[in-house]
Every structure is written in structure tokens, then in C-alpha cells.
Amino acid sequence: MAEFKPMARIISHFGERLISSTQVALLELIKNSYDAKSPIVNITIDQKERKIIIYDEGDGMDGDVIENCWLVVGTANRLDDKEELEEGDVDVPLGEKGLGRFSTMKLGNHLKLETTTLDSKCIWNLEIDWSKYGYKSRLFLDEVENKFYKTQKKEYERKYTRITITDIKDFIGDEWTIKAINDFLLDSASKFINPYKALPRKFTVTVELIDHNGDKKKWILGKADSELFSQAHYEAKGTYVPGNLEMEYWVRNQGEIIEHLTVNIPLQRSLINDDKELEGYVGSFDYHFYIFNRTGSRLKEISNFGSSKEIRKALDRYTGGPMIFRDGFRIYPYGDPGDDWLELNKDRIRKGGKGRIVREQTAGYISLESTKAPYLVDQTNREGLVKNKSYDIFKRIVEEIFKTLGNVVSRNEKVRTFTDILDEAKESANNIESFLFNSQKQGNLINKEMYLAVMRDSEKIQEGLKQINRRERSLVEISAIGMTSMQIAHELHNFINKILSILFELQTSIPTGIKPRFELLEFNIKSLRTMISQIDEQAITMRRVKSSVDLVAQIKNISAAMEPILAKYNRKTKILVKNNVPSIVVKVNKGLIIQLFDNLILNSVYWINQIQVKSEDDFGVISIEITDDGEVLFSDNGPGISEIDADAIFEPFFTRREEGKGLGLFISKEIASFHKIRFELLREKNKWGRFNTFMIDFSSMKGD
Incomplete structure (x- = not known):
């Protein structure tokens, strides 16, 4: 019978040549400790002795498990555990390919495994010389022998696993100073586990550094700085379930929340698939994003973090675009420096969403669960998700979130x-x-x-x-x-x-x-x-000719004349004119008054159409109420005007429209001034917490 006969060097393709970086290798070992139900994992990086020790107090292994699982390439025991789970189970095994242990090869040339279970009477030891499995090895796999033996278990010892990696390949050069290690921990290792969201069960990761001089320093990888993120200029979180995308967002200015709302983001039909059996199924996921305006004046709004320079340094640890976590653990490289997986820095997002959100402003995460998003799977090298149809749709859904958030940013930045x-x-x-x-x-x-x-x-x-x-x-x-x-x-x-x-x-x-x-x-x-x-x-x-004009009739005529223009927009919009008296005669320049209301209506219909709605029956509404004494209250159900823009909107060239000239409201204000008509934005707030009602007072212009 003809059989495949593997060379020992094939192992290097699962270890040092597959795992792309030190942080990915360490993350794989941390995930193994979590899968073993350990409440802790302690990582010691010893520069002086050139070794790394990973210790946990999980289930441990006995000799049978080591021989029939740990030493079996591509073992399926974790995959079997996953397949027994039901949707909604939160304590999910992280491994499934049976390759995670080979990440130790990326870290060093020699491995010693010490492990015992609660019931074991001894400690099982396994020693591996990874150089024999290296890329240049000429041995066959069955020609390489590993040392496997037992030692006495002390009476006080319970269950644990200790992996000691010697002749390490990283962390040992002169460039690995305390500062460099500290930067590595803060910028990378601290995000191995989702720093924004707790795991289903307690799990503490501790890293200890012993430097070249033997001095020790210890870090506990904890949560993100909640005080910093509670001051984000823009914050958005929500959930996607097949067919429905929800977003709750907050806008902060000068430390105060000036806008807070929950909206549903409509999706194209091509992005909606609620059938798990069909190609392209995404499944549900959660997200939470933070956007910081990094200009000096806006950063000064953030308190308790010192100077703008110090705030930027703190932000640099987290910003870079949204990270992705599955079952609480990081999927690389999303959110890393240089990885713009959503292309936030390209014109496509800027033009589509009007806002100028870029990677360097963006922090936060997307949280996947294996049982809810089964087709969003890791690549074998742990460097990102497999680029299948489910991933393509998932990415487009996340882009829709940022387009909507971009509109929020666009209308709120000064x-x-x-x-x-x-x-x-x-x-x-x-x-x-x-x-x-x-x-x-x-x-x-x-x-x-x-x-x-x-x-x-x-x-x-x-x-x-x-x-x-x-x-x-x-x-x-x-x-x-x-x-x-x-x-x-x-x-x-x-x-x-x-x-x-x-x-x-x-x-x-x-x-x-x-x-x-x-x-x-x-x-x-x-x-x-x-x-x-x-x-x-x-x-x-x-x-500048003034004449007697029936204000009620004129406003109704203007509204009627606008109907064909409104019909050209995507969102159906109605103009509702309300009046108690049939006629109010005012002495005005008719053409100028037409221009004043034309500007208001065109401005309203533009912003009404910037709000995405789920149903065609969700009409835009422009309300024009004419009171008995000649006041006109003009409002709409668009996004409204933020408090920071309340005074600026009447200035020439002020605009938040992408192609806007910024003259409409300025001209309307000038027309009102010419007539000595009071024209102002009332401080009445809509459901977004923004101003949405203009008052034009014609009472002083009333004729006989």
C-alpha cells in the first residue's frame, strides 16, 4: 500500500513559517490556557536566561492525552466540543484546527512541557528540540524522537501546565529595553483579550519581565481605560442580527452629551440573509466604536489626562480602526497599525458617508461569537478571516455603520x-x-x-x-x-x-x-x-419693491410649487401648512419672501434625505404653522441643527453640505433684516436633542 511519508520539516509549516508574529504566537498559547478552563495564565519573559515560561492552572493533561491529542497534528477534540454547542452558549472552545501548540516553535528552539491533572499521581514531561523539525531538516517525521517521561508529583501540587521555551528568538536583543517591552504590552499584548468587554468567566493574564540585569517588572493585562473612552467625542454601539442593524450613538461637546439617539440602519436586500444554509450568511455580532477628534482644541475637552500630547499618546494605544474579537479573543491584524481593513482613510468612505472618519481617530471593537457567526472563520495562519462571501457581506455591513456614523460626525463638527x-x-x-x-x-x-x-x-x-x-x-x-x-x-x-x-x-x-x-x-x-x-x-x-401680500396664500403657493421638486428626492416628503385664519395681509417684497421660504424648504428637504429610513412609508415632513398674529413656525423631521452650529448657520459660507455654498440661510436672514422681520432659530429640541424650528415673525408687517 502506497502511503504519504511526511518529512519532519512539515511541522515548521504549522509553526514558525505559519505563525507570522510573536504576538500571534503568544495569543495562541493564551487561548490554549483559556480552553483548559484555567482562571489565570502567567507569562514570564526572561531576557537574562533567554527563556519564556507560560503557566496556567487549567485542567492539565495526562500521558494518554499528550500522546493521543497534544502530539497528534490537527487533532479534532476542540472542534468536536464546538459542534456540540448550541447558539447562545458563551463558554466556547477557541481552538479547532489542532495547531495552536506549534506556535511555541515561533518563540524558541527548545520546548519543555510539564503538566498534571487533578487525579494524576505524577507530572508528565515532554521535551522537544524544534530545530529537528526546522525548514532545513532532512529527517523523516518518524525518525525524530521527543523525550517523554514522568516525575514525582509533590503533595501540595494539584493541576497545572507549565511550558518552558528556551533559546528564544525574540525579546533578547539590545533593542528590547524596559520601554520597548512596556510598549509591546500596552500596544499589543493588552489587546490579546477584548479590553472593552469582559469574558464569560474570570481569566487573568499576567506578564512578568526579567531584564538583562535580572531586574523584574510585572504587568496585569487589564481593561481599556474607561475614563478615556467615556469622553470620546463620538460613541456608537449596537447589534446586528440577520436583517436588522441597530445603532445607539452619543455626541459629546465640551464634555456634555449634546446628541443621543438609537436608530435602525436600513440595508440593501443583497446584504440580508437570515438562512444559515445559504452562502453569505453572516450571523449576529455586537460592536462598540469610539471616535476622537484629535485636533488640539477638541482634545483639550478630555480631562484628567494631562496635555494634548499625553492624550494623543494614550489614544495611540487603541486607535487604528476597529479590532475584531471572537469569543473574547483577538483576531489579527484588524485594528493594527497599517491595517486599514475598512479603508477608512480612502475617499470611498468619506464620500459615501460625508464624514471624515479616519483610522487614527477610531477605536473600539466588533465582537463575534463562534455559535452565532459560524462562517466568519480564521485563516489557518491566524492572520485574518477567510475572504469568503460571508466576510464580504460582513465588511459591507460594518461599512454601512461607519457611513451612518460619518453623517453624525459631519453635522456635528465645528x-x-x-x-x-x-x-x-x-x-x-x-x-x-x-x-x-x-x-x-x-x-x-x-x-x-x-x-x-x-x-x-x-x-x-x-x-x-x-x-x-x-x-x-x-x-x-x-x-x-x-x-x-x-x-x-x-x-x-x-x-x-x-x-x-x-x-x-x-x-x-x-x-x-x-x-x-x-x-x-x-x-x-x-x-x-x-x-x-x-x-x-x-x-x-x-x-426692493414692497406690496400687499396674503401671507397664508403665498406660503401655500410656495409649498405647492415645491411639490415637483420634492418628488425628485429619494425620500417622500410632505409639506403641511397649518393656519387658523384664512388670510393675513403683510406689506413685503413678494419675490424676496418667496426666496426666503424656498431656501428654508430646500435646506429641509436636503437634510431630511440624509436620514436613512427602513420603510418607504416613513415620510419626511416639513411643517409650516402660521399663527393668528403673523408668526410663522417652520420645522421638519430631519436631523436638526446642533447647539454648536446654532449661531453659525446664519453666517455667509457656513455649510455642512458636501457641495454646499453656505449662502441659503444667510440670504434668508438678510431678507428678514431688510423687512425688519424677526427671524431666529428657536431652542426647541427634536428627538435627536437638536434644534429644528425657525420662527419668522411677520407681525410688524401686517397691513389693514
Whole structure:
């Protein structure tokens, strides 16, 4: 009978050549201790003696288990245990491929295993020289012998496993200082186990370093710094169950929660699969993300962490994108430096979600459970998940979370206003003037520091002037478009009137059967005329002419004219006009008032469409309430306006729209000022905790 005859070097493909890094190798051994039901695992890295010791107090092994499981390549005992689990079981075996023990080969050349069970009368010892299994070995696998023997068990000893790895390959060079080890523990080892979420049972990982001089230092790998993350500028957590994605989020500004809401994120049909038997099934998972704005002014909002530099150093330990954990243990390389698995730093996410979330701002985790997400499986080398259809859909679902979160960030980050730019430029100019005056007065020569200070202030002024020039050009372009639009609208208005006259003449002579078609055509042309007349009437604004206008009728006309425009948006939106009195006459410039309400409605419908809804029946609503004394309350069920933007929205060029000019509300405010009409944002909050109601007070303009 012909059989495969493996060379000893095949073992290296399961150990040093498969496991990519020291941290992955250590993680595999920690997982083995957890699978053994140990409450602890102690790792000693001895630089002086060039050895690593891993000790746990789990179930231990006897001779039979060592020979028939530990020494069997690809043993299936953990996989069998997993298959007996039911969905919802939380204490899940982590291993399944039977290869984790070979990670010791990555760490050093010699292994000694000492282990005993509660019932064993002795300690079982196994010694392995990994160099005999190395890549260059020419021995057959059955030609290599390992030392396997028993020693006396002391009376006080119960159950444990101790692995001693000597002639270690890492941690021994001069570069491995106390600081380097400390950085390794804080940046990498501390995240072997999910630092944000407790395991189903108690499990403590302790690392002790004995340096080249024999000095000892000990660390207990604990939880993430809860005080730091409780101050994240943006926080989002939730659960995905097949077909339903929920997100609860918080927005913080100056240490206060300014927005808090739970939303359902709608998913494309192609991402929804609740049948476990179909390819692409994802299963459920939890997530919790933290976003930090790392600019100096925002970092100063974080308390009890010292300077901005110290805060950034603390954040560097956690940020880098979301990590993934399965059953509480890390899956590499997600969230590591240089691994942008969600491509957060690429334009695709920025453009799709409007927000500027990048890896360096992002911390947090995604928590998978083996019993709930069976097709999201590790690659054999423990370097990421297998790239199957389930993974592709899983990744797209997580991207949807970040797109939604990006929209939250986009509408809450402070935008530099026209006033901010001018104030900074003025302050810099004053600094330069004061500095030069004092220098001249005191007869001081300008040194390097003084020169750099002057240059910094000068650059601020130059940048401010550049932004002012850019915004001035935008204003000129918009003005030119407006003038052209009014000219075209005037000609179109006359042309449509001629068409309607011809239709009226034709109606008297057309057959009865096609008369309804003519009526429909006439209706559509009249609707077009109504919309164009809005632009045409605004040409009168150039002369600032005021006339008596029925406010109620005019607002209803504006709303009706907007219906065809609203129909072009994805989300159905209704304009509800509420009034108790049939008519209120005010003395205003009709064209300007049309422009004021057009700006408000267009602004509302844009932001209403930024909210993702699960059902087509979830309408957008714009409410215009006209009170008896001439006040108009304008609100919508969009996301609203954050407190930090409440004053800035009326400034020129302030916008949170990706392609916005930032002139709509500014122009509306100017129109109100021209009429001496009170126009303000009321401090009434919507369900997002944001302002959503404008008040336009026409009471002073009421006529007889």
C-alpha cells in the first residue's frame, strides 16, 4: 500500500513559517490556557536566561492525552466540543484546527512541557528540540524522537501546565529595553483579550519581565481605560442580527452629551440573509466604536489626562480602526497599525458617508461569537478571516455603520465661519503690529523665535485672505447664475403663457375622447409656469419693491410649487401648512419672501434625505404653522441643527453640505433684516436633542 511519508520539516509549516508574529504566537498559547478552563495564565519573559515560561492552572493533561491529542497534528477534540454547542452558549472552545501548540516553535528552539491533572499521581514531561523539525531538516517525521517521561508529583501540587521555551528568538536583543517591552504590552499584548468587554468567566493574564540585569517588572493585562473612552467625542454601539442593524450613538461637546439617539440602519436586500444554509450568511455580532477628534482644541475637552500630547499618546494605544474579537479573543491584524481593513482613510468612505472618519481617530471593537457567526472563520495562519462571501457581506455591513456614523460626525463638527476667519486674521495682524511696535520701542533685535512667531501670524493672515477670496468668488458666481436665471425665467414665463393660450383655443375643437389628455397637459404646463414664476417674480427684488401680500396664500403657493421638486428626492416628503385664519395681509417684497421660504424648504428637504429610513412609508415632513398674529413656525423631521452650529448657520459660507455654498440661510436672514422681520432659530429640541424650528415673525408687517 502506497502511503504519504511526511518529512519532519512539515511541522515548521504549522509553526514558525505559519505563525507570522510573536504576538500571534503568544495569543495562541493564551487561548490554549483559556480552553483548559484555567482562571489565570502567567507569562514570564526572561531576557537574562533567554527563556519564556507560560503557566496556567487549567485542567492539565495526562500521558494518554499528550500522546493521543497534544502530539497528534490537527487533532479534532476542540472542534468536536464546538459542534456540540448550541447558539447562545458563551463558554466556547477557541481552538479547532489542532495547531495552536506549534506556535511555541515561533518563540524558541527548545520546548519543555510539564503538566498534571487533578487525579494524576505524577507530572508528565515532554521535551522537544524544534530545530529537528526546522525548514532545513532532512529527517523523516518518524525518525525524530521527543523525550517523554514522568516525575514525582509533590503533595501540595494539584493541576497545572507549565511550558518552558528556551533559546528564544525574540525579546533578547539590545533593542528590547524596559520601554520597548512596556510598549509591546500596552500596544499589543493588552489587546490579546477584548479590553472593552469582559469574558464569560474570570481569566487573568499576567506578564512578568526579567531584564538583562535580572531586574523584574510585572504587568496585569487589564481593561481599556474607561475614563478615556467615556469622553470620546463620538460613541456608537449596537447589534446586528440577520436583517436588522441597530445603532445607539452619543455626541459629546465640551464634555456634555449634546446628541443621543438609537436608530435602525436600513440595508440593501443583497446584504440580508437570515438562512444559515445559504452562502453569505453572516450571523449576529455586537460592536462598540469610539471616535476622537484629535485636533488640539477638541482634545483639550478630555480631562484628567494631562496635555494634548499625553492624550494623543494614550489614544495611540487603541486607535487604528476597529479590532475584531471572537469569543473574547483577538483576531489579527484588524485594528493594527497599517491595517486599514475598512479603508477608512480612502475617499470611498468619506464620500459615501460625508464624514471624515479616519483610522487614527477610531477605536473600539466588533465582537463575534463562534455559535452565532459560524462562517466568519480564521485563516489557518491566524492572520485574518477567510475572504469568503460571508466576510464580504460582513465588511459591507460594518461599512454601512461607519457611513451612518460619518453623517453624525459631519453635522456635528465645528466648521470655521466667515467671522472665525476674520477674527483670526485680525488677531494675527494685531500680534504682528504689537510685536513690531514693542521691538522698535525697546530697540530689540529680532531673534529666531521672534521671527518664527511673526511668520506664523503672517501665514494665518494670508490663509484667511485666501479663504475670503475663495468665498468671494463663490458669491460672484452665484450672483451671475441668479441674474441669468431671472432673464431666462422671464422669457420662459411669456412663452408658456402663449402655449396656454393656444391650448385654450384648441380645447373648443378637439374630440371629447382626447380632451382628458389636453387637460393633463394643461395642468402640467401650469405647474411649470408656477415654478418659473417664482424666479421671475424674484427679479422684482432688485428694485426692493414692497406690496400687499396674503401671507397664508403665498406660503401655500410656495409649498405647492415645491411639490415637483420634492418628488425628485429619494425620500417622500410632505409639506403641511397649518393656519387658523384664512388670510393675513403683510406689506413685503413678494419675490424676496418667496426666496426666503424656498431656501428654508430646500435646506429641509436636503437634510431630511440624509436620514436613512427602513420603510418607504416613513415620510419626511416639513411643517409650516402660521399663527393668528403673523408668526410663522417652520420645522421638519430631519436631523436638526446642533447647539454648536446654532449661531453659525446664519453666517455667509457656513455649510455642512458636501457641495454646499453656505449662502441659503444667510440670504434668508438678510431678507428678514431688510423687512425688519424677526427671524431666529428657536431652542426647541427634536428627538435627536437638536434644534429644528425657525420662527419668522411677520407681525410688524401686517397691513389693514
